[in-house]
Amino acid sequence: MLRFLDPAEHYFWILDQVSSMNFVVIAELKQTFNSKDFEQALSVLQAQLTEEAIFNLVVQSTAEGRLYFETHQDSISLETLNSRQAAHKVLAKYLPQKFTLDEPLVRAFYINHSQQNRSSIALMFNHAIADGKTGMALLRRWLDLHAEVLSEQAGSIISTPSLACQQPLLQANAPLHQLLPTYFTLSANADSNAPQVQLSELLEQRKNDLRRFGRPDALTLTNSQPETSQPETFAIELDTAQLQQLQQACKRAKCSVHGALMAAQLLTIKQLETDDKNRELTLCLTSPVDLRRFFADKHHDIGMYTSLVYSAYRIGSNTDFWSLAQQASKEIKLQLERGDASHFYHLAGTTDIPLLPEAMAQFKVQILKSAPQSLISNIGVIPDTGLDYVQQLSFALCPIPSQPIFTAVTSYKGVLRLNITHDQSQTQPEVIQLLVENMKQRLLESCFI
Structure with a gap:
């Protein structure tokens, strides 16, 4: 072992x-x-x-x-x-x-x-x-x-080897929670229950944040949760000029590009969810976040070092794109600073669940009861490989019953790529095709503020 x-x-x-x-x-x-x-x-x-x-x-x-x-x-x-x-x-x-x-x-x-x-x-x-x-x-x-x-x-010799080729791969497979600095570790003092009390307080705070608009609305564009998944992926690209315009617009609006992507996805889902423009919806969106930023030892890079942050948003007919993008950007920053991401896996309550039939059956029921939400995972800018024949680098994730729409984002050679994967057994392809088209249109329109 x-x-x-x-x-x-x-x-x-x-x-x-x-x-x-x-x-x-x-x-x-x-x-x-x-x-x-x-x-x-x-x-x-x-x-x-x-x-x-x-x-x-x-x-x-x-x-x-x-x-x-x-x-x-x-x-x-x-x-x-x-x-x-x-x-x-x-x-x-x-x-x-x-x-x-x-x-x-x-x-x-x-x-x-x-x-x-x-x-x-x-x-x-x-x-x-x-x-x-x-x-x-x-x-x-x-x-x-x-x-x-x-x-x-x-x-011959490669004329332009990439940075990855010149540098050795960093240390691999070190446990995430051994690499996080001590100030992200639940503090213990004379009271042996202190860590659990601290965790309970943070969990209650998270629940209050998510419930501030009431229970999230079910996504009617998805069907009942299936036993098997049938993923299908659509791709969106913004070329170099369009990406630069989006980046400049985000800078003017004082928000991140990721915040703008979140706003585009939330507003598009709201548009497809209801024909009633006056109806408000509470929608949840999850974002994986890279915890390497907190590592004191930078020599660890290959492993599972991502956590999750998620928030609820109240979306109405008058919800402004850039106000929503600013809110989303601030939410992620707040949760990172507060330690939500660092403590996520303890807050999730899964640490002590054994891989045994009865425990897994109970866990499955719990997961399937979760309110449906969407997800945006953003790797960010990928360094150029230096190989002319490499056109694009991207990634995609398998959707799950509680998250039937996964958007995976990369930027390579100045092109922004979004791979949007949905579960065909939960969502209709024509609905997702509309989501893809509308989301790209929102991003392009947002460039001109």
Whole structure:
């Protein structure tokens, strides 16, 4: 046994037992390649990482249902696909395929879009062992190593190796809660109940924040919660000029780009939820946040280091886009400063739930009772790989019953990419198509304030 799962890792593993929590990082390439070269580069990547790192991990359970990591000796194989569809469309179908105990927690794909003379590669992860930033770092390293393979075959040297190729991968798989500084640890003093009291107070504060507008409204654009997920992904892109206009507008409005994206998604969902313009809705939106910003030791980068913040918003006919964007930006900042994100996995109450049938049945009931909400996950700006044939880097997440709409955001080579994934068994494609179109239109219109 390497170690028991951290509360963050444990949370995503047991949530995965209710509905798949997989995510995928994707590189879209302007030409086709020999998949054997990517397979060779993947083998090198696995060999470069220590045996405790992501590619060599499996999750196992004790008789009492306590989860722990163990290593495996098998190599991750490369699955080759052929498709006319875009990579995000192809890979969405694989997102619900869960990883099981004793199974390696990463899958690798090469997609040949031969009729368009294009290709894609992708890494799919169980969320318990990685977050989007981790996945993207490993994807970029894979691209670097593949470029080295091509260079060796040509007998030349890569002229513009990326930053990822020049620097070693940082330490991997350290538990999140061991890396957070002490001021984010629940304080203990002479009173042995102090940490639990502090946690209870923070939990009550969070409940009051979420209930300030009453119970969130159910999303009528979704159907009853299904037993199986059928993800489908749509893509939105803002080109360099449009992204710059959005950034400038956000600067003038004194809010973040992420806040503007949240406003666009909330207002679009409200528009699709009701034809009554005068009706107000209370909508919830979740944002994953990167906790690496708080690490005292910056040498840890590869692992599951993301937490969640979420807020309720009252949306009416007179809700102003930029006022909502400002509110959303402030909410995230407040929760980060208050410690909501750092304590999320303790607040969620999942730390002591064992992987046992009765406990998981109760947990599933609890999850399915959750008010439906949407999510925006934003990795931010991805450094240029320095490889001209890499057109786009993006990612996508598998929707779950309580979060049927997942938006995954990246910015690469000056292009903003939003992969919006929904569950076809919960939402109608034509409704999501409207959401995609309206959301892009709102973002473009917001540039001109």
